[in-house]
Amino acid sequence: MNRLFVNKLILGLSTLSAVIGIGFLFWILITLSYKGITSIHWSTFTNDLVEGGIRNLLVGQFTMAILASFLAVPLGMMAGIYLREYGHGSKLASVIRNLSDVMMSAPSIVIGVFVFALLVDPFGGYNGWAGIVALAIMMIPIIISTTDNMLALVPKELREAGIALGGSKHKIILQIVIKAAKVGITTGILLSFARIIGETAPLLFTSANNQFFTMDLNGQFPSLTVSIYNLATYPDEASRELAWAASFILTMIVLCINLIGRFVIRNKK
Amino acid sequence: MSGKLFRNFSFLSATLSFFLLVGIFAILFTYAQDAMHAFGIDFLFNETWEADEDDEGGVFGGFIPIVGTLLSTIIAMVIATPLAMGIAIFLTEIASPKISKGVSVAIELLAAIPSIIYGMWGLFYFAPIVQKTVGGDGVGLLTAGIVLAIMIIPFMASITRDSMNTTPLVLKESAYAMGATKFEVIKDVIMPYAKGGIIGSIILALGRALGETMAVAFLIGSVMSLPHRITDPTTSIPVLLANNFAEAQDLEMSAMYYLALVLFVVSFVIISAAKFYFFGKKAK
Numbered sequence: 001m002n003r004l005f006v007n008k009l010i011l012g013l014s015t016l017s018a019v020i021g022i023g024f025l026f027w028i029l030i031t032l033s034y035k036g037i038t039s040i041h042w043s044t045f046t047n048d049l050v051e052g053g054i055r056n057l058l059v060g061q062f063t064m065a066i067l068a069s070f071l072a073v074p075l076g077m078m079a080g081i082y083l084r085e086y087g088h089g090s091k092l093a094s095v096i097r098n099l100s101d102v103m104m105s106a107p108s109i110v111i112g113v114f115v116f117a118l119l120v121d122p123f124g125g126y127n128g129w130a131g132i133v134a135l136a137i138m139m140i141p142i143i144i145s146t147t148d149n150m151l152a153l154v155p156k157e158l159r160e161a162g163i164a165l166g167g168s169k170h171k172i173i174l175q176i177v178i179k180a181a182k183v184g185i186t187t188g189i190l191l192s193f194a195r196i197i198g199e200t201a202p203l204l205f206t207s208a209n210n211q212f213f214t215m216d217l218n219g220q221f222p223s224l225t226v227s228i229y230n231l232a233t234y235p236d237e238a239s240r241e242l243a244w245a246a247s248f249i250l251t252m253i254v255l256c257i258n259l260i261g262r263f264v265i266r267n268k269k
Numbered sequence: 270m271s272g273k274l275f276r277n278f279s280f281l282s283a284t285l286s287f288f289l290l291v292g293i294f295a296i297l298f299t300y301a302q303d304a305m306h307a308f309g310i311d312f313l314f315n316e317t318w319e320a321d322e323d324d325e326g327g328v329f330g331g332f333i334p335i336v337g338t339l340l341s342t343i344i345a346m347v348i349a350t351p352l353a354m355g356i357a358i359f360l361t362e363i364a365s366p367k368i369s370k371g372v373s374v375a376i377e378l379l380a381a382i383p384s385i386i387y388g389m390w391g392l393f394y395f396a397p398i399v400q401k402t403v404g405g406d407g408v409g410l411l412t413a414g415i416v417l418a419i420m421i422i423p424f425m426a427s428i429t430r431d432s433m434n435t436t437p438l439v440l441k442e443s444a445y446a447m448g449a450t451k452f453e454v455i456k457d458v459i460m461p462y463a464k465g466g467i468i469g470s471i472i473l474a475l476g477r478a479l480g481e482t483m484a485v486a487f488l489i490g491s492v493m494s495l496p497h498r499i500t501d502p503t504t505s506i507p508v509l510l511a512n513n514f515a516e517a518q519d520l521e522m523s524a525m526y527y528l529a530l531v532l533f534v535v536s537f538v539i540i541s542a543a544k545f546y547f548f549g550k551k552a553k
Contacts, residue, residue, distance in 0.1 A: 007450035011363055017355025018364070018372055021426070024419050025379045028390050035393075078282035086276055087283065098544055100286040105473060105540045106293070106533065107480025109507040113514065113529040114293045117300055137289060144286065170275040191381075198383025201482040201507070205515040225385050229483065232389055247389050251382060258381045262374070 029251075036248020039241035049211045049227055052238060054246050056213035060222030063215070064128060064207060065197040068135035073189055076140045080147025085173050097148065104141035108201040111137050115206045128217030131207025135196045142195065146188025150181040183264060190261035198254045200225035224250055290537075297530040303523035304329060312527060318493050320521050329524035331506070331531065333493055337410070338505040338532070340496065341485060342478040344414025345421060349478075350471055352418070353425035358455055360426070361433045373427070380423035388487030391416040396488060405500025406490065413489040413505075417478050425474040432466025433459050469547030476539040480532060482507035506532045 047053025079100070087093030111134055119130035154177050162172035178185070200223075207221040209230065214222065224246055231243035304312065308329065315330025356376065360369045395416060396407035403411060436459045444454045460467070490502020491512055506528050514525045 003450055003453065007452040010358075010452040010455070014355040014358040014363060017352045018359040020352060021356050021379065021422060022372060022375050025375050027394075028379075028382065028386070031390060031394050032386065075282045075285060078279040079285060082276075082279035082283035086279060093283070096283050096286055098541075099290050101544060102537060102540045103286050103290060105476050105480075105536065106290075107482070107507060107536055109480065109482040109510050110293065110297070110529050110533045110536075113510060113526065114296055116514070117296045117526075118292075140289075141286060144283075168272050170272040173275075194381060198385070200383070200385045201511060204511055208515075225383065225483075228385055228389065229486070232392065232487070243389065247386050251386050254381055254383055255378055258378065 032244075032248050032251055035244040036251075039245040040248070044242070044245050048213045049222065052242060054224060054227070054242070054249070056210070056222040057224040057227050057246065058249070059213070059215075060128075060207075060210065061197060061224040064131045064135055064203070064221060064223070065193060067132045067217075068139055068196060069189070069193055071132065071136040072139035072143055072192075075136075076143025077147045077185065079140070079144045080151060081173060081178075083144070083148045084151035085169075085177065097144075100141045100144045103137075104145065108138060108199060109204075112202040112204055112206055115202070120206060126206065126208035126220045128207050128219070128221030131203045131221055131223070132217070134202035134206045135199060138199060138202060139192050139196050142192040143188060146192070147181075147185055150184035150188065151177060153184065154180045187261045187265050190257055190264070194254045194257035194261070197257070198225060198250060200229055204229075293533060294530075297526050297533060300526035301523055301530050303520055304527040305523075307520060308524070308527075312524070313531070316495060318524075320518075326520050329521055331524070331528050333495055334504050334506045334509045334528060335531070336495060337489060337503040338479055338507070340410055340503075341413045341417060341489060341505055342475060344410060344499070345417035345478045346471070346475055348415060348418035349422045349425060349474065353422045353429060353470075353474075354467075356422065356426040357429035357433055360430045362451060362455060362459070373430070376423045376426055379419075380427070383483075384420060384481060385483040385487075387416055387420050387484040391484060392487040399500070403500055405498065406502060408488050408490040409500045409502040410489065410496050411499045413485045416484050416488055417481055420481065420484055421474040421478050424477060425470050428470035428473065429463070429467050432463040432470070435466070436462045465547045469543045472539055472543035472547065476536045476543070479539070480507060480536050482511050486511050 043051075044053050045055060045058075048056040079096070083093045083097055087096070115130050115134040115137070119133060120126055158176055158180055159172055162176045167175070203223050203226050207223055207226075209226040210220045210222040212222070228243050228246045228250070231239045231246070234240070308315065312329070312331050313335060314332050315328070316332040317328045317330050318333065319329075320327035356372075360373060360376075364372060391412060392408070396412050399405070399409075399412045399415070400407035405411070440458050440462065441454055444458045449457070485505055486508045489505055489508055491504050491508055492502045493504055493509075494502075496503040510525060510529060514522075517525050
């Protein structure tokens, strides 16, 4: 009897854990939606931070994340291609693969400190470029790992067929292998984009923040996430409301990109 | 693009991870030199953090943020580990495939929410609850630890689920045929089989919790004092860096780099350990 009871107890507790997990998701999403939606006005989208809106912050955050992707996606994909197509099986490739995985889990604040020393301190001030580089450093390992894993799923026969047709190695990679892995890599890019667009720590002392609309990457650059951090700590109600509105919008953006990424995979299957 | 150029470019991109890792270590180490010379290894055990009047020197020790980081991480791990195991068991052994899929997506969405949102939510919704039920100021070690736990649960649960899923069906069926209960199958067949992956996931989550900045920054209280009760506010390495790094001068700045180096090295060791010992060198 006893072991049947233990069995029920453990299974019950496991189910309870799942309920708790989902409970937190809904709790966070519901409070966030409630606070966010009641704090959003039309002016939230049309004004800049200095006038109590987030227009410049949204543009700034997206600009940095997109430019970081332009840097990280080619580099990460090329590295992934090397690991899987050229260096596969070699000791060097396996070392690099492991180092890249370690980089993926490196604390984001440390990356901020590193980029500060590299691109802020020597140039005399916060700048958008530093923020972009910090975000790209966060993104590269994720792209490497996705590319590596997705290329691994491409059947060897496809490559052999390419060789049989007399294709050179890089033509086979570009025109056959990458095409076959396109969906998986696209998903990986979307998911990593969703990850970096919500990052705060690497931006705190690289691009910092800007109250005004600017596209000048040589100076402090507006950031949605850094603004949320600042606004939430101000005592006045208007700042807090704006922080909630910004948090809600940010979360929706991140979750939507995530769901789109998953949807892309499912459609393919 | 010629083949050779393509190959070389891909090789250079691949070596970038190596140079980044070495570069981060070298930069942090170089900038931390002043503090290392001034305080040596005692830095790790000294609880004073005081700048001189003229802002040029002072005594800086990392003990308080180090303790804060460790304690908040321990609280998070104690809460997160059983819950994540439970969720993984639910997903692999209890739920029907349809429910399991739905719950998996929900758990992964939980993982996708940016950490600053956890901080916001924790500060305005969770901290007051902690304050009412346990006492204290609302913000402090316990609140930070609990919200940190919520953040790492999805991560831990999904890796654990994946390793549990690798258990061959035949093994499970044999145990069931012997009359084992579900729990006995989980305990005696699945857990031993998936042990490496499970311990690895716990260690990776530990690494994540140590370096988490934004959620903790909202919730730990950010005061330079040792906590005496679990609800006391304190600070952690990432939080101290987030709030004070940019304003620091000279020796204090160097001490901040020292702390960043400590955090970087510790997470490097933890993540490498998880990779090499528990996930093994997977021959993909």
